[in-house]
C-alpha cells in the first residue's frame with residue numbers, strides 16, 4: 001500500500017486509541033445523504049448508516065442547521081434550569097408515542113440503565129421490595145454498562161466482568177410460555193427488543209408483543225421496550241411497537257434520535273414515571289441544549305417530510321431484491337428477515353468475508369448475530385441507490401459462490 005492520507009490516521013489509532021474495536025482499514029471523513037468518502041477521496045454507498053443511526057442520511061441540512069444555530073446560542077447549562085429545546089423535544093416524542101414524560105440521557109445503554117432503575121423503583125414502591133427482578137431474552141442486546149451487559153442475553157459481552165448485577169432472568173425470544181413460567185412475585189418487569197438487532201435481526205411472531213403485554217397486565221408488572229435500534233422510523237413506524245396493537249409502560253430510544261449527535265431517552269407513562277421523583281436519577285449532559293436541538297430537528301424533519309412512510313416502500317423493495325438474490329445464490333443466502341429498513345440476510349458463507357468484499361466494492365454493510373448480514377441504510381435512500389446496493393451485493397455473492 002502506498003502513502004495515503006489515511007495511513008497517518010491508522011497509525012495514530014493504533015498507537016493511541018484503546019484496542020476495543022476491530023476496525024476496517026478505512027477512515028471516513030465526509031458524508032452527504034447516503035454517500036460517504038474516505039481520507040483518500042474514495043466514495044462509498046452507506047447501507048449501514050453508522051449502525052442504524054443516520055436515519056436522515058449524513059449531514060442532513062435541517063439537522064446541521066439546528067446544531068449550528070444552537071452551538072451559536074447555548075451549548076450546555078445543566079438540568080438545574082429549564083432547557084427550551086429539551087422541553088420541545090420531550091413534547092415531540094410524546095406526540096409521536098404512548099408516552100406522557102421523557103427522561104434524557106446520552107446513549108442507548110444509559111437509557112436502558114434508567115429503565116432498569118425505574119422498574120426497580122416501581123417494584124420497590126408498588127409491588128413490594130422483593131419484586132426487583134427483570135426478565136430479558138436470549139440473544140438480546142441492551143448495551144455495555146454493567147447493568148446492561150447483565151440484562152443482555154449473550155455470554156460474549158460478559159466475559160471477565162464478574163460479579164455481574166443481581167436480578168435478571170433469561171428466557172428464549174419469541175416464547176410466551178417461557179415468560180409465563182419465569183414470572184414470579186419477585187419480578188417487576190419484562191425487557192425486550194420488538195425486533196432483535198444485534199441478535200441477528202430477529203422478528204418475533206405476530207402476537208408476541210400482545211402476549212407479553214397480556215402477561216404483564218395479569219401480573220401487574222412493567223413492559224419495557226428497548227427501541228434503541230428499532231425506533232425513530234427505522235421499521236416504518238415512529239416506534240416499532242406501533243406495528244402492534246399494544247403500548248409499553250417504558251420505552252428506550254437512542255441511536256437515530258440525534259441522527260448521530262449523541263442522545264438517549266427513556267419514555268414512560270405518568271403512572272410509572274412518577275416514581276422517578278426529584279433526586280432519584282440524573283445525567284449532567286442528558287438533554288442538553290445542543291443534543292436536544294439536534295434531536296428536535298430529527299423528529300420535526302421526519303414528521304414534515306413523511307420520511308417514515310417512505311421506509312415502508314423502500315424496505316419492501318430492498319427485502320424483495322434480497323429475496324431475489326436468495327433465489328439466485330442459494331449457496332450463499334439462507335433467509336431474509338426484517339421490517340421497514342431494518343433487514344438481515346442469514347448467510348451460508350462467513351458474513352465477515354462478505355462485509356469485507358462489500359467494502360472493497362465501495363458498499364458499507366454490517367453484520368449481526370451469528371452470521372447475519374445487516375442492512376440498515378438511511379431512510380432517505382432512493383430507488384436507484386437501493387438498486388445499486390442490490391447489484392453490488394449480487395457481484396459479491398457471485399464472487400463468494402465460486
Ligand SMILES: *Cc1c(COP(=O)(O)O)cnc(C)c1O
Pocket residue numbers: 106107108109110112141142143144193197198226227228229230254255
Ligand atoms: C445499540 C443498542 C444499545 C446500546 O446503545 P449504546 O448507545 O451503544 O449504548 C442498546 N439496545 C439496543 C437494542 C441497541 O441496538
